[in-house]
Amino acid sequence: MNTIRIGTRGSPLALAQADMVAQALTANAGIPADRIEIVPIKTTGDRVLDRPLAELGGKGLFTKEIEAGLLDGTLDCAVHSGKDLETLLPAPLTLGAFLPRADVRDVFIGRGGVRLADLPPGATVGTASLRRQALVRRERPDLKVDILRGNVQTRLAKLEAGVCDGTLLALAGLVRLGKEDVATEILDTTRFPPACAQGAIVVEIRRDDDRMIEALAKVTDHDTEHAVAAERGFLAALDGSCRTPIAGHATIADGRVRFSGLVATPDGTRIEEISGEGPVAEAAELGYDLGKRLRTRVGPYFFES
DSSP: OOOEEEEEOSSHHHHHHHHHHHHHHHHHHOOOGGGEEEEEOOOHHHHOOSSOHHHHTSGGGGTHHHHHHHHTTSOSEEEEEGGGSOSSOOTTEEEEEEOOOOOOOEEEEETTSOOGGGSOTTOEEEOSOHHHHHHHHHHOTTSEEEOOOSOHHHHHHHHHTTSOSEEEEEHHHHHHHTOGGGOSEEOOTTTSOOOTTTTOEEEEEETTOHHHHHHHHTTOOHHHHHHHHHHHHHHHHHTOOTTSOEEEEEEEETTEEEEEEEEEOTTSSOEEEEEEEEEGGGHHHHHHHHHHHHHHHHOGGGGGO
């Protein structure tokens, strides 16, 4: 049996997620652990931390170097946080597996244990996410919001050093790192709806790689697959990128998918929401249709503000 080479970003969280996929392949697909190799790759998004993602080219900055390894055959699969993936993948590639989704909620981490509502006027919240920036501004327009980039450990260190008074992170990532105790408060999804595919670990492969298709079929969680399909369909309809605050959350129950999503202006002064439901077999179509309806409602200039 040839070794399966898993490409991933090199952050502690990314490595932990790649290890989760490796363990799932061993437990569910019978791949011996010594036949799986995790290959850390430093991406442009990890190297350049002094500018917003939108200025650098968007989400692909966290995936393009890893996808290059898939395309040239030096990697057999790649593990990503679902929210980091671009809406359109390179044509030879596809998503081959979805691990069971973790908690989709954001957390607020205040220096000294301060909650978001208790920050004094003029305090600084640091985050790289336009979605989180807009939602913070909606809730606390009296606060200053600055760009804060880096992996989880880097952002926590910057917070502790006083670069900002608070920040927001995904609860799923903190749990995977065993750091959930740093959260000051867990934010309800009605106040802070998640990024599309937040909390989902996805595995990218070549479309023609029958060995990986067969192995990953024994690993994938279909509820997560359908939920992510709806959320990525929503993004596709909105031309979702790092330039527009977008949130989307799908849940699966009784063979149906329920979706709610929103778009916002970066200053948080205008937020438009939409929701709907349909059969799980049409999850991607549901998300895309809702995205198209919302795009028509807000008009083209909304995305240029």
